[in-house]
Amino acid sequence: MLRRLAASVLLAYLVLTLTFFFIHLAPGEPSVLFSDPRINAEKRQEIRRAYGLDRPLPEQYWRWMTSVSRGNWGISLQSGQPVFEVVLPRLLNTALLVAAISAVEYGFGISFGVIAAARSGTALDRFIRAFFLVLYAVPVFWLALVAMQLFSVRWPLFPIGQMTSHRFATMAPWEKALDLAHHVALPAITLGLARSGAVVRYVRNGLLEVQGKDFIRTAHGKGLSTGRVLWVHALRHALLPLAQRLGTSLPILLSGSLIIEAIFSWPGIGYQAYLAILQRDYPVILASTAILGLTVVLGSLLADLLMLWLDPRVRHAAT
Amino acid sequence: MHQASRPGNPKPSRQLGQLPADGRSALRGLLLLLFALGVAACGPSEPSQEGPRAAEDSTIVVAYSIDIEGVNELTTQPTPIHMALQYFALFMPLLEEQADYQDGPPTFAPRLAESYEFSEDHLKATFQLRDDVVWSDGVPVTAEDVRWTWQAQTSPELAWNYADSKSRIRDVEVVDEHTVVFHFTEVYPSQLLDINTGVILPKHAWSQLPFDQWRDSSGWFRDHLVTNGPFVLESWEPQQRFVLARNPNYFEPGIPKVDRIVFEVTREPQAQLAKLRSQQAHLVEFLTPADIASVEAEEFLRVETYIPRFFYFVTWNIERPFFQDTRVRQALTMAIDRQAIIDTLYYGYASPSHSPFASDIWAHNKDIEPWPYDPTRAKELLAEAGWADSDGDGILDKDGQPFRFELVTNSENQVRRDIVVMVQQMLGQVGLQVEPRLMEFNALIGPLSTQDFDAAVAGLAIDTSLNLRFFFHTEAIAGGYNWGAFSNPRVDQLILDLEGESDTVVAKQMFDELQTVLHREQPMTFLYQGLRAGGVNRRFVDYNPNAINSFFNMRYWRLLDE
Numbered sequence: 001m002l003r004r005l006a007a008s009v010l011l012a013y014l015v016l017t018l019t020f021f022f023i024h025l026a027p028g029e030p031s032v033l034f035s036d037p038r039i040n041a042e043k044r045q046e047i048r049r050a051y052g053l054d055r056p057l058p059e060q061y062w063r064w065m066t067s068v069s070r071g072n073w074g075i076s077l078q079s080g081q082p083v084f085e086v087v088l089p090r091l092l093n094t095a096l097l098v099a100a101i102s103a104v105e106y107g108f109g110i111s112f113g114v115i116a117a118a119r120s121g122t123a124l125d126r127f128i129r130a131f132f133l134v135l136y137a138v139p140v141f142w143l144a145l146v147a148m149q150l151f152s153v154r155w156p157l158f159p160i161g162q163m164t165s166h167r168f169a170t171m172a173p174w175e176k177a178l179d180l181a182h183h184v185a186l187p188a189i190t191l192g193l194a195r196s197g198a199v200v201r202y203v204r205n206g207l208l209e210v211q212g213k214d215f216i217r218t219a220h221g222k223g224l225s226t227g228r229v230l231w232v233h234a235l236r237h238a239l240l241p242l243a244q245r246l247g248t249s250l251p252i253l254l255s256g257s258l259i260i261e262a263i264f265s266w267p268g269i270g271y272q273a274y275l276a277i278l279q280r281d282y283p284v285i286l287a288s289t290a291i292l293g294l295t296v297v298l299g300s301l302l303a304d305l306l307m308l309w310l311d312p313r314v315r316h317a318a319t
Numbered sequence: 320m321h322q323a324s325r326p327g328n329p330k331p332s333r334q335l336g337q338l339p340a341d342g343r344s345a346l347r348g349l350l351l352l353l354f355a356l357g358v359a360a361c362g363p364s365e366p367s368q369e370g371p372r373a374a375e376d377s378t379i380v381v382a383y384s385i386d387i388e389g390v391n392e393l394t395t396q397p398t399p400i401h402m403a404l405q406y407f408a409l410f411m412p413l414l415e416e417q418a419d420y421q422d423g424p425p426t427f428a429p430r431l432a433e434s435y436e437f438s439e440d441h442l443k444a445t446f447q448l449r450d451d452v453v454w455s456d457g458v459p460v461t462a463e464d465v466r467w468t469w470q471a472q473t474s475p476e477l478a479w480n481y482a483d484s485k486s487r488i489r490d491v492e493v494v495d496e497h498t499v500v501f502h503f504t505e506v507y508p509s510q511l512l513d514i515n516t517g518v519i520l521p522k523h524a525w526s527q528l529p530f531d532q533w534r535d536s537s538g539w540f541r542d543h544l545v546t547n548g549p550f551v552l553e554s555w556e557p558q559q560r561f562v563l564a565r566n567p568n569y570f571e572p573g574i575p576k577v578d579r580i581v582f583e584v585t586r587e588p589q590a591q592l593a594k595l596r597s598q599q600a601h602l603v604e605f606l607t608p609a610d611i612a613s614v615e616a617e618e619f620l621r622v623e624t625y626i627p628r629f630f631y632f633v634t635w636n637i638e639r640p641f642f643q644d645t646r647v648r649q650a651l652t653m654a655i656d657r658q659a660i661i662d663t664l665y666y667g668y669a670s671p672s673h674s675p676f677a678s679d680i681w682a683h684n685k686d687i688e689p690w691p692y693d694p695t696r697a698k699e700l701l702a703e704a705g706w707a708d709s710d711g712d713g714i715l716d717k718d719g720q721p722f723r724f725e726l727v728t729n730s731e732n733q734v735r736r737d738i739v740v741m742v743q744q745m746l747g748q749v750g751l752q753v754e755p756r757l758m759e760f761n762a763l764i765g766p767l768s769t770q771d772f773d774a775a776v777a778g779l780a781i782d783t784s785l786n787l788r789f790f791f792h793t794e795a796i797a798g799g800y801n802w803g804a805f806s807n808p809r810v811d812q813l814i815l816d817l818e819g820e821s822d823t824v825v826a827k828q829m830f831d832e833l834q835t836v837l838h839r840e841q842p843m844t845f846l847y848q849g850l851r852a853g854g855v856n857r858r859f860v861d862y863n864p865n866a867i868n869s870f871f872n873m874r875y876w877r878l879l880d881e
């Protein structure tokens with residue numbers, strides 16, 4: 001495990017180094033340099049000098065690495081704020097959104113997967129599969145806009161965008177929790193439902209696969225109820241592939257929540273990274289890349305730990 | 320002594336109306352929305368806590384597409400929202416430029432200064448400051464603030480974008496607590512404009528930080544923010560919202576007229592529109608043309624329009640042999656059906672243009688007749704320039720060289736992408752082969768600045784000074800915005816002469832001639848001037864946007880009771 005962790009850290013370092021050089025070699029310059037026609041060539045050079053962008057690339061790389069090794073990720077060229085003051089709050093916001101999305105995705109996916117397996121071959125099974133397949137196939141931005149039109153404009157149940165109300169700071173703790181839940185609900189339900197189609201299929205197929213297995217027959221033979229056999233014994237087996245999926249989908253969710261963040265004005269890291277790329281805000285791009293790299297490592301680790309917990313074969317092999 | 324005129328009261332809004340009662344039952348929605356799982360019930364029963372229903376404390380909500388990046392004008396990009404924040408909300412300049420640019424150069428009304436006077440030789444300008452203005456922490460605003468602000472603006476460590484506007488100010492002298500003198504190195508027409516560029520900053524609060532640390536210390540300024548404008552920054556949640564609240568120490572009694580203005584960062588135009596229609600926002604400052612009609616149709620909304628100072632064009636790179644002949648450039652303009660572009664992409668909310676100046680600006684030459692859409696005449700002009708389809712492949716050629724070129728634009732802009740496709744089709748009808756190319760905006764700037772392109776669809780904004788040096792002067796080819804490498808000695812001379820011309824009548828004649836030359840030479844095909852339309856809730860009155868800034872008069876904004 002430790003060796004794998006070390007390899008992952010090395011991989012993250014390589015990704016960062018490559019990102020550094022690629023983003024600096026990409027055409028274009030930080031938008032702070034050309035956003036105003038009154039900035040002449042001389043002024044641009046002054047601004048480059050102020051940010052150290054006039055130095056040779058290897059020197060910039062060395063200075064950046066030295067700085068990072070001291071825990072200083074630099075200053076955002078766009079906002080003038082320390083990079084981690086820009087990126088970390090966004091990461092936490094996205095983590096909250098991802099947690100809510102995952103809760104919906106797995107909550108709905110597992111529940112309807114079990115129902116579909118229990119009613120396998122019936123009209124209900126077919127309806128569930130078709131319904132979730134359609135949701136899975138529909139583009140997320142379209143689904144989000146439709147959800148917004150229906151549940152915020154037509155029936156004003158949810159706020160359109162933002163994480164909190166503007167009076168959030170003056171609310172009591174319980175009001176804050178409700179306010180946050182109210183704001184996260186629509187984006188989480190939208191993206192969570194869209195993604196749950198895959199979970200439904202995983203669970204349904206997993207359950208059908210174990211139906212005739214010895215341990216299921218044994219459970220039935222011991223007189224356990226059908227529900228207990230299904231929800232406790234069979235489901236645990238069916239969840240194994242999902243554990244892998246959860247780990248590997250974490251970085252995809254983190255970076256892929258960009259569209260939802262944009263539509264629902266959620267101040268997350270996906271949209272922040274996208275903006276930074278457009279603006280060539282190098283320090284923010286690099287910090288975002290580092291964080292996303294770290295989530296790949298953590299996601300993989302999480303998947304392994306879940307497998308250890310869920311699968312006795314893996315646990316025995318590990319011991 | 321010049322006593323600038325006081326700004327008039329903003330004109331009242333046209334039609335006022337009450338919001339319709341929301342008869343759409345939330346219960347009906349709940350029944351349909353089983354998957355809401357009760358989460359919605361956790362929230363407020365009204366559409367939004369920050370919407371018009373919460374108007375008893377007079378809060379206006381604006382759904383706006385971008386966030387602010389900081390609170391210090393000298394270290395942030397001069398985007399419209401930053402300019403609004405600096406000039407009309409948090410701080411004040413010495414004078415306030417008025418939106419009376421239709422008949423002559425804009426005038427200035429008193430703001431922080433109550434009067435000013437130039438010396439006989441025009442090398443000194445003495446400003447008398449108001450004696451009743453204090454910072455939000457109670458400290459008086461004095462001449463020392465004015466002098467120190469000038470020192471910050473001209474600090475090389477800071478490299479302020481607009482520092483050039485101060486380059487001919489030799490010194491700023493403090494005479495007494497409320498009198499300050501600007502000393503110039505020379506006399507020129509825009510002396511007043513240069514003095515007035517930039518807001519006055521708080522010396523007592525911000526001078527503790529050395530200038531060389533300013534660019535890296537955005538958060539420090541926020542932590543040490545004191546203001547002298549009508550608002551204070553009550554809160555700022557990056558990429559979420561910033562909230563302006565009434566400044567209790569502001570000197571004008573009864574101003575501002577609302578308690579709060581909340582700017583909610585809302586990137587997606589469809590989300591902005593949804594907020595407006597669900598009454599979660601009172602204002603969407605920029606509606607896409609496709610949405611204007613639907614907003615006008617809503618009983619509780621209205622549309623406010625103005626002509627912004629943008630000009631949109633196809634620039635031809637004159638360094639390329641194709642575009643060196645004036646007749647070819649004229650032919651290209653006549654082959655592009657600009658009205659069709661306007662009707663298709665702008666739904667009629669634009670008009671064809673022939674000048675970089677919008678039609679409501681005093682310097683605009685109204686006597687020029689725009690080139691008509693005339694593909695037949697375009698073909699004749701191309702033939703006169705030696706272009707003919709000699710090999711019968713449908714593409715014009717000359718000396719064995721087919722008239723084939725790339726038309727580039729920035730990929731993020733859907734309207735420009737559509738324009739590229741339409742222009743490709745229109746020029747194809749006169750025998751030119753256009754190859755569309757899309758590039759990310761940031762990546763596009765490099766090729767444009769180094770003339771490494773054939774032709775480009777783009778747009779630029781022009782500021783109050785109406786100085787075309789950055790766009791059409793030969794010097795602006797290298798590093799400026801003269802991307803098409805247009806060079807004309809008469810244009811260069813007129814631009815320079817205009818910078819030294821104080822007489823408005825003479826300046827108007829020179830502007831007219833300049834536009835006539837540009838019209839004849841067609842360094843670019845001016846496409847259209849678009850109307851900027853904002854969607855406004857009818858309860859929100861006295862929103863009077865103009866080309867200076869959409870939020871020009873936010874201290875006069877009002878919200879009627881439900």
